[in-house]
Amino acid sequence: xxxxxxxxxxxxxxxxxxxxxxxxxxxxxxxxxxxxxxxxxxxxxxxxxxxxxxxxxxxxxxxxxxxxxxxxxxxxxxxxxxxxxxxxxxxxxxxxxxxxxxxxxxxxxxxxxxxxxxxxxxxxxxxxxxxxxxxxxxxxxxxxxxxxxxxxxxxxxxxxxxxxxxxxxxxxxxxxxxxxxxxxxxxxxxxxxxxxxxxxxxxxxxxxxxxxxxxxxxxxxxxxxxxxxxxxxxxxxxxxxxxxxxxxxxxxxxxxxxxx
Numbered sequence: 001x002x003x004x005x006x007x008x009x010x011x012x013x014x015x016x017x018x019x020x021x022x023x024x025x026x027x028x029x030x031x032x033x034x035x036x037x038x039x040x041x042x043x044x045x046x047x048x049x050x051x052x053x054x055x056x057x058x059x060x061x062x063x064x065x066x067x068x069x070x071x072x073x074x075x076x077x078x079x080x081x082x083x084x085x086x087x088x089x090x091x092x093x094x095x096x097x098x099x100x101x102x103x104x105x106x107x108x109x110x111x112x113x114x115x116x117x118x119x120x121x122x123x124x125x126x127x128x129x130x131x132x133x134x135x136x137x138x139x140x141x142x143x144x145x146x147x148x149x150x151x152x153x154x155x156x157x158x159x160x161x162x163x164x165x166x167x168x169x170x171x172x173x174x175x176x177x178x179x180x181x182x183x184x185x186x187x188x189x190x191x192x193x194x195x196x197x198x199x200x201x202x203x204x205x206x207x208x209x210x211x212x213x214x215x216x217x218x219x220x221x222x223x224x225x226x227x228x229x230x231x232x233x234x235x236x237x238x239x240x241x242x243x244x245x246x247x248x249x250x251x252x253x254x255x256x257x258x259x260x
Contacts, residue, residue, distance in 0.1 A: 004018075004019060004030075005184045005185050006036075008042070008049060009042075010046055010188035011036055011041065011046050012036070012151070012184075012189060012194075013151065015034035017164070021169070021170065026259060027259060028169065030219050031053070032256075032257055033146075033257065036152045038062065038066070039070060039074070040070035041073075041193060042072070047075040051075035054144055055143070055144050057081045057083065058081070058146045058147075059145065059148070061085045061130055062084075070150070070197055081137075085129075088125070088127075106209065107211070110212045114213075115219055118223040119226075121154065121158055122158060122224050123242075131158075134159060134163075134246045135245055136242065136249075140164070141256040150194070154216075157178050159175075160212075161224075163253075168254070175218060178218075179216060190214065195210045198213060
């Protein structure tokens, strides 16, 4: 799995979301869809590697506050269209929201908070709007696209999971891609970088709490799938009803992102 991870110095969790088998025996293209954390700490060498990807679009799922405190660095003459998420009523990433739940937070209470947050993340209007726009852009086949948030694991994880589901990637592979956050690249550097960002907003954090906040667990994504089933009856009904992925758009998306 780690052959899909782009090794960068200051951008974490940067990886190719393609290459997975889809129903029918074909495969999702490599190099067409990328996912990552924020690019605030990108080195010049990182920017050179990112420029080489030929990105046509970037979907930044962070709030305006996150973008203001940690603006992304971009390669010189960066030509990709950058789309920004509208601000939500609940203004923080799930892991930051979990960090703010209680003054005496523990690793276990933080984990429980993340599970609860995943029961609602798939219904957040601003995230749904960004995923709809991302699907529209991908279906037009304009070129490679990147989706990112702060840590590249929660909002980004949901967006990529929904794309994979729409393309027919097996649920086991969707989970494997989601969990790759825990081992992609320099894990300790990623946790330290996330800790710096979170502490700007929440104050001091116990190291054990930080490690929970910066990781993912299968139960989180399973909670999101269960919430979708409870409200919509099926993932396909959610993809169409909430994310606009009807049969026509799904066909265009598959034509652009799947190869034999």
